[in-house]
Amino acid sequence: MRAKRISRFEFQLLERLWELGPSSVREVQEALPPEHRPAYTTVQTMIYRLEQKGAVRRVKKTGNAHIFEAVLARTTVHKRLVADLLEMFGGSPASVMSCLVETGKLTLSDVRAIERELSKREKKL
Amino acid sequence: MRAKRISRFEFQLLERLWELGPSSVREVQEALPPEHRPAYTTVQTMIYRLEQKGAVRRVKKTGNAHIFEAVLARTTVHKRLVADLLEMFGGSPASVMSCLVETGKLTLSDVRAIERELSKREKKL
DNA sequence: GCATTTCTACTACTATTGTAGTATTTATAG
DNA sequence: CTATAAATACTACAATAGTAGTAGAAATGC
Known part of the structure; x- marks a missing residue:
C-alpha cells in the first residue's frame, strides 16, 4: 500500500x-x-x-x-512534508532552521519554546 | 521576471x-x-x-x-523552499519545528546553536 | 584527414496536476 | 408524483514533470 x-x-x-x-x-x-x-x-x-x-x-x-x-491525521502529513524537505536539505535540520531564522520568521521565543519541549523530552528518555 | x-x-x-x-x-x-x-x-x-x-x-x-x-545561490533557493513549506503550515514556524522535533531529527544542541545565532542577530538590530 | 567518440539540439511520449464541462442520478419541494 | 435542484460519475484537455531516442555537429585520436 x-x-x-x-x-x-x-x-x-x-x-x-x-x-x-x-x-x-x-x-x-x-x-x-x-x-x-x-x-x-x-x-x-x-x-x-x-x-x-x-x-x-x-x-x-x-x-x-x-x-x-x-484518512491521515494532519500531523502525520505535516511530518511527511517536513521529512521530505529535510531530505532535500541533505538531512540537516540545522540548515532548515537557519533558513527560518534568516527569513525572520523564527523568533527567539519560538526557539526557547522548542528548547523547553526538547529538554522535557530528553529527560523522559 | x-x-x-x-x-x-x-x-x-x-x-x-x-x-x-x-x-x-x-x-x-x-x-x-x-x-x-x-x-x-x-x-x-x-x-x-x-x-x-x-x-x-x-x-x-x-x-x-x-x-x-x-544562477541562484543555494541559500536563496533553500529559503524559498522553506518559505513555501511555512506557508503550507499556515505561517507558523513553531509547527514546522515541532515536526522536526517529533521526527527526532532536531537535537537539543541544534536548537541551542540556533538560539545563539538568534541572540547575536537580535543584538545587532 | 578521416573515423570515432561525445555532445548538442530537437522531438516525442507518459504521468501527474490543475481545470472544468456534460450527462445522469438522486433527493426534495409542492 | 412530478418538476426542479443538486450532486455524482465520467470525460476531456492543457500544463508541467519525468523519461529518453535520434540526427547531426563538433572535437579528438591517430
Whole structure:
C-alpha cells in the first residue's frame, strides 16, 4: 500500500477537511479562499483523486451528497512534508532552521519554546 | 521576471551544480546517485528546462560541451523552499519545528546553536 | 584527414496536476 | 408524483514533470 505523493492543491483540500471535519465536496469548495476557488467539479475531481490515493474516504451520505474525511491525521502529513524537505536539505535540520531564522520568521521565543519541549523530552528518555 | 517553480528533480540537479561548481551535463549526470541516475539526455533536458526557467546559465564551452552554473545561490533557493513549506503550515514556524522535533531529527544542541545565532542577530538590530 | 567518440539540439511520449464541462442520478419541494 | 435542484460519475484537455531516442555537429585520436 503506497503512500502516494500529495500535490500542493490536494494538500489545501486536506487542510479544509481537517479544519471542517467530515464534509461534502460543496462544503470543501466553499471553504476555499474566494481569491482562489476553482469550480465545483474541479474540487470534486481532486477529492476523488485523494480518495484513489487513499488520503480521503467516504464516510456516509447526507441527502444525495457523499461525506468525505481525511484518512491521515494532519500531523502525520505535516511530518511527511517536513521529512521530505529535510531530505532535500541533505538531512540537516540545522540548515532548515537557519533558513527560518534568516527569513525572520523564527523568533527567539519560538526557539526557547522548542528548547523547553526538547529538554522535557530528553529527560523522559 | 518570474521566479518559476522548481521541481523535485530539477532541485536535485541544482544541488549537484552547487556542489560541483560549473559543470557539463555529463558531470552532473555522473554525480547523481547510481540508484537513481536517469539517461544522459534526460539530465540534459532537465538542465535545458532549468535554463529556460532562468535557474541555470551557460558560462563557457570546454571541448564541445557547454558548462552550466546555477544562477541562484543555494541559500536563496533553500529559503524559498522553506518559505513555501511555512506557508503550507499556515505561517507558523513553531509547527514546522515541532515536526522536526517529533521526527527526532532536531537535537537539543541544534536548537541551542540556533538560539545563539538568534541572540547575536537580535543584538545587532 | 578521416573515423570515432561525445555532445548538442530537437522531438516525442507518459504521468501527474490543475481545470472544468456534460450527462445522469438522486433527493426534495409542492 | 412530478418538476426542479443538486450532486455524482465520467470525460476531456492543457500544463508541467519525468523519461529518453535520434540526427547531426563538433572535437579528438591517430
